[in-house]
Amino acid sequence: MATMADVARHAGVSVKTVSNVLSGYPHVREATRERVRASVDALGYEINVTAKIFRSGRSGVVGLSVPELGQPYFGELADEILAAARRHGLQVLIEPTGFTREGELAALRVPRGGLVDGLIFSPAALVQADAHLLDDLGYPLVLLGEQMFSSSVDHVTMRNIDGAQAATELLLDAGRRQIAAIGMLHAETAGSAWLRYTGYSKALEARGIEVDTRLLGWADDAWHRANGARAMADVLDSGVRVDGVVAFNDALAIGAMYELQARGLAIPQDVGVVGFDDIEDSRYSVPTLTTVDPGRREIANVAVDILRRRLQETQRPGAERGSPVLYLAGMRIVERESTPRRSG
Incomplete structure (x- = not known):
């Protein structure tokens, strides 16, 4: 039976690269990905997840x-989570949900097949009325992103x-007063855009x-x-004077x-500009x-660590689940060339 090392030799890559491809790691060159997949097919390599589950009760x-x-x-958050998971001997299966409720509900159903031990989940379309869907899923779940609803997760x-308040204050301290906010969403009342607007205001x-x-500045599609x-x-077309911009992410x-x-x-x-995310x-x-x-x-390290601890709890018969964790990561302003230099 072929091993991962056999696949690596056949494809002319490292074992780590094979693991990256099989784990769905996004930042692998397409040519390399195709070469690894071709070697997997040629050698008939299979990940024996069933045997792993049978031995340990977990797929890893x-x-x-x-x-x-x-x-x-x-994409960069996924990189960090993959790296953190590997340090704990875990592989990661990535599922983009497309900013849709249907995609997010489908993602919540995936682990029930037994191939995934737990889920790190960044919802964007679920609302408070969906909070009950996150309880008693039968597997450990860690939420990322805004606290859009109350749950026991x-x-x-x-x-x-x-963060948005600090970004706006940076421009105000530089003497800017006509500061635009770029990234408003009409439909949102609790997510990133609303919270960042709150900091700005x-x-x-x-x-x-x-x-x-x-x-x-409204950016409703994306x-x-x-x-x-x-x-x-x-x-700008409205005729209002602008001397500063706080954008709700770096791409904007x-x-x-x-x-x-x-x-x-x-x-x-003329105009100082501050983004959000440090991509x-x-x-x-x-x-x-x-x-x-x-x-x-x-965020990535803490999420993986919490999930790992929850997985360990499930392996101890009779162990009580600890109280839900709410963790707020630290933030900082990274000053570069798009804003005036602060004196002193």
Whole structure:
């Protein structure tokens, strides 16, 4: 019977690369992925999950469900979770849910087949009325993202309000007063956009500045670069003066910077821009992007650690489940070229 090492030799790659491909790791070159899959087929290699379950009662595989891997934040979060899981000897099966309720409900059903021991789950479409669906699933579940509803499930989240407030205060401290918020969503009243808007508005109100609705840039379809550019264009086309931008993620910020520069506005001299997420692209944009680091690596490490501890609890007969954990990751502002330098 072929082993993973046999597949690695046949494909001319490392055993780790084979593991990455079989685990659904997103950042493997397509040519390498195809070569590994061809070797798997040629050698008839099979992961004997059934035997592993029979021996230990567990598959050693955990699920990760995120809205989409095309958004850099979720792709980079998946990287961190994969790395954290490997340190604990776990493999990860990734399931994008497409920002749909149906996709998220399907992800919750997946572990019942026995191939996945537990699930790290980042919902975007479920609402408070769905909270009961998260209870008594029969497997450990760790939620990521906003605390959009109350439940008895472990939850690892970020400081959305604090982060957006700090981003806005950075621009206010630089003397900017006409600060646009890019990334508003009409349908949202509890998720990332609403929480980040809350932080933005709190910072303005603390300085005695009323929110000017003309400075709100709406991005209802998605938080991609194109949406940021369109939202920025809508704000500028309203005729309102803009000297600062708080974008609700880095992709929106990069799109907004493109639109500002296309109209001859200099960054940060004319308009200072702050993003959110500290994705890799923010280090290589022109200018480089000041952003909020929401503690992505910390979120990944803590989520995997909580799930691992819950899995250990299930292996101890009669062990009582500990109280649900609510963990808030730390955040920090990463200052780069898109905002004015602070004096001193």
